[in-house]
Amino acid sequence: MDLDFKNKKALVRVDFNVPLDADYNISDDTRMRAAMPTVQHILKKGGAVILMSHLGRPQKKKNEDRSINTEKFTLKHVVDHLSELTGVTVKFCPETVGPIATKMANELHMGEILLLENTRFQKEESAGDEKFAKSLASLADLYVNDAFGTAHRAHASTTTVAKFFPFTNTSFGFLMENEIKNATRVLNSPEKPVTAIIGGAKVSDKIMLLDKLLDLADNIVIGGGMAYTFLLAQGGKVGKSLVEKDKVDMALSILKKAKENDVNIYLPEDSVIADDFSNDANFKTVNSNEIPDGWMGLDIGEQARRKFEAVVLMSKTILWNGPMGVFEMENFSNGTKSIAYGVAQATSLGAFSLIGGGDSVSAINQTGLADKVSYVSTGGGAMLEFLEGKELPGIKAITVG
Numbered sequence: 366m367d368l369d370f371k372n373k374k375a376l377v378r379v380d381f382n383v384p385l386d387a388d389y390n391i392s393d394d395t396r397m398r399a400a401m402p403t404v405q406h407i408l409k410k411g412g413a414v415i416l417m418s419h420l421g422r423p424q425k426k427k428n429e430d431r432s433i434n435t436e437k438f439t440l441k442h443v444v445d446h447l448s449e450l451t452g453v454t455v456k457f458c459p460e461t462v463g464p465i466a467t468k469m470a471n472e473l474h475m476g477e478i479l480l481l482e483n484t485r486f487q488k489e490e491s492a493g494d495e496k497f498a499k500s501l502a503s504l505a506d507l508y509v510n511d512a513f514g515t516a517h518r519a520h521a522s523t524t525t526v527a528k529f530f531p532f533t534n535t536s537f538g539f540l541m542e543n544e545i546k547n548a549t550r551v552l553n554s555p556e557k558p559v560t561a562i563i564g565g566a567k568v569s570d571k572i573m574l575l576d577k578l579l580d581l582a583d584n585i586v587i588g589g590g591m592a593y594t595f596l597l598a599q600g601g602k603v604g605k606s607l608v609e610k611d612k613v614d615m616a617l618s619i620l621k622k623a624k625e626n627d628v629n630i631y632l633p634e635d636s637v638i639a640d641d642f643s644n645d646a647n648f649k650t651v652n653s654n655e656i657p658d659g660w661m662g663l664d665i666g667e668q669a670r671r672k673f674e675a676v677v678l679m680s681k682t683i684l685w686n687g688p689m690g691v692f693e694m695e696n697f698s699n700g701t702k703s704i705a706y707g708v709a710q711a712t713s714l715g716a717f718s719l720i721g722g723g724d725s726v727s728a729i730n731q732t733g734l735a736d737k738v739s740y741v742s743t744g745g746g747a748m749l750e751f752l753e754g755k756e757l758p759g760i761k762a763i764t765v766g
């Protein structure tokens with residue numbers, strides 16, 4: 366972030382899309398804290414900060430009634446906490462663009478912070494509208510994008526806005542730089558052996574990632590609900606486990622390509638199965654290919670845990686995306702926990718580990734091991750697309766101009 370911020374107003378796109386409780390208190394401020402190095406840097410260098418972010422999805426596409434619940438989605442909810450985090454009394458603008466925003470931006474002094482109202486209150490935001498983006502750009506001298514979590518969206522505040530600044534007046538923030546640096550480390554000549562641990566509910570969400578990994582990884586460990594489509598494809602009996610029957614052929618072609626590419630695929634030998642999708646269900650451990658009718662696999666079993674951990678421990682580069690089971694339920698969280706411990710231990714032995722994607726991030730946070738891995742990404746969908754090898758519009762807007 367080598368812009369000269371002295372006496373400049375910087376329009377900074379952050380991701381303050383934080384979870385709020387019923388009384389609109391912030392229940393997890395990770396995303397806000399992640400943006401602080403960039404905000405503090407600009408202030409320290411003698412600039413002023415104009416922050417913009419979205420919060421939730423105030424404009425539901427399929428909603429006939431397009432009126433917005435402004436009370437629920439206003440960024441006003443984060444102002445006090447932002448003042449605490451920055452040590453500066455944050456000014457809040459009740460609109461995103463318009464005469465009040467222009468006036469407040471004009472009157473902003475160096476060292477001050479102005480937070481604009483939720484960018485998604487404007488339908489022009491998701492449309493990437495030029496006029497709206499131009500109005501945003503008119504508020505400041507410089508543009509900084511530090512919202513990695515929305516970098517895969519070609520929205521006005523994440524992408525279009527950049528073109529209304531001279532190319533040399535735009536930059537990534539520190540968070541964005543870090544995300545790109547760490548993901549690139551996995552993608553570009555990573556130290557071998559490379560192991561990807563892929564889990565979560567569905568194969569369909571991870572096909573592109575798996576495809577990319579077949580050219581990159583030495584080992585792919587597959588757990589979670591998606592494992593059962595692979596087990597079914599190989600002739601296993603999976604009871605009423607989560608399966609995508611229409612992805613069986615896809616699973617077979619992934620297995621075939623893995624063989625051709627010399628990539629080891631590890632599926633769970635055993636599973637913790639339950640007779641209901643509930644923490645109170647009866648459960649037991651069986652061979653993953655012999656799940657009785659009426660039962661479903663909700664976690665990897667003990668043998669699988671040991672095997673997966675052994676693979677992780679001999680790896681030098683590790684990517685983890687998706688839980689090994691229904692980790693939200695205590696009885697089915699052991700597989701995910703043991704992977705978290707394994708990744709942390711491998712990291713202490715010198716491996717580089719990247720935790721990328723929503724649920725594996727909550728899993729690593731739940732185990733309290735987030736600071737024992739190399740990098741925990743803040744961008745769920747954005748990280749997934751970056752790892753799939755896609756060009757993210759929010760990144761392209763700044764690197765290409």
Ligand code: AMP
Pocket residue numbers: 564565566567570588589590591607662663664686687688689690691692693723724725
């Ligand atoms: P994803 O967003 O695709 O990473 O999926 C995460 C979700 O997958 C979590 O909510 C898990 O509860 C769920 N999940 C993981 N393993 C299973 C399983 N064996 N059966 C059903 N759901 C699962």
